Amino acid sequence: MLPVVLVHGIRLSATMWGPVISHLDRPAMAVDLPGHGTRSGEPFTMDAATSAVADAVDALGGRALVAGLSLGGYVGIATAERFPGRVAGLMAMGCTARGPAAAGTYRFAASLAARNPSLANRISSYGLRRLLPGPVGEAMVAGGLSCEVMPQVVEAVTGHDQLAALAAYPGRVWLVNGARDPFRANEREFLRACRNGRLILIPHRGHLGVLAAPGPLARLAGDLCDQLGSYVRTSYVQEERPESAVATPRTR
Template sequence: MSLPVVLVHGVRTSRTMWRYQVAVLTELGLTALAIDLPGHGARRGEVFTLDGAIGAVTDGVDTVGGRALVVGLSLGGYTAIAHAARHPEQVAGLVAAGCSTRPLALLTGSWRMAARGISHLPDGGARLNQRLVDLSLPMSTAADVGAGGFALEVMEDVLREVSGLHPLDDLARIEVPVWIVNGRYDHFRGEEHRFVAAAPDGRLLVVPRATHLVSLMRPERFTRVVLEALDELDEREP
């Protein structure tokens, strides 16, 4: 029996961004669970903390049997890396997408300033956010990413929390296979080779014609990455 899959979304989005992947995996008879992180989706109104986010992944893996292939994009990727380092017994393999730049204080500080400015717009940045979604994603996945609502208010908390992450150190402690996946035009690709080298069993996949939101821009190709990872892990399972 194949391993279950737990999927962790990016910042401001929710578990609905994984609807395509969950539908395909389920149709193939696999177990797939997309979760909401604190402050997002069904958990909007909660304060986002890193411990809370890692706890959400932990609970998700427990729900599907205690051990899984964990897949995360952007914030979800950083969270999944931190979770795997803290809870190796829960992770058979890791797909970390769109998270190949260290969240250094200089970067997160600049992003926090930008987020504060956007939050002071009359609509809190909702129109700008929707415009970016409409311009950057196919109609089908744009609908998926917006179905759970956009948690624009979480940016300050998220950026504060991720500035304390050390993904290269965490990757060095992850002994299971790690797939680092980026869109070719992802602005978070800057340190992808360092990320791959940090993992004892790391490998890099770059998806053509995709930017940061690789699972939404190329959903079929990204899902194939997940299925190929499952195939490799299934061969390793006792």
């Protein structure tokens, strides 16, 4: 049974994936990236981040589906490029924005957060709990927040060519976006760069809102692991082929 390695978003930690892991029917591990969670204080580089993901894959047997959200998705893309033999497939969520405008927005937000990390952490914690009330929101903040590392993360992500990385990776890629996520801005560019890619849209969800229903998200990851045909067999997504034809979602 193919395991899953889950990669968190910027300033968060592995704990954000707890609700999803609890619904998975297969081995899974969430990893703390450098500068985050249990690795707070470590410098963040893309090489160090991808090595952390590869180590988690090795701990699960040497081959896994890598699933990441936001920063985790960008790191997943870089991991697939650097360690294609370990990444059996890539589920990259909320990470299809690129270019000068996106980089400028990231840098501005990161510089603000780094000026007063303690305040930024408190504001982020409050906002995450409001956006995702209950266990999902608590999981987001349980491992602590690390706004001080945000400038390093932004420079690492903007310094990496995600399109070239996707073009180099021979395996299957699923780009998963909330339909209301502003970070899906360049999803068609990312999809065209993939050798074997699909775009999956989650209706009515924003950037972090894809985590609001951990059970269906876990089922989606399990279905991708199982490679069950041309269409993803879940009740809450629509899948688009590269030529933009929309598949009718199946129900269980």
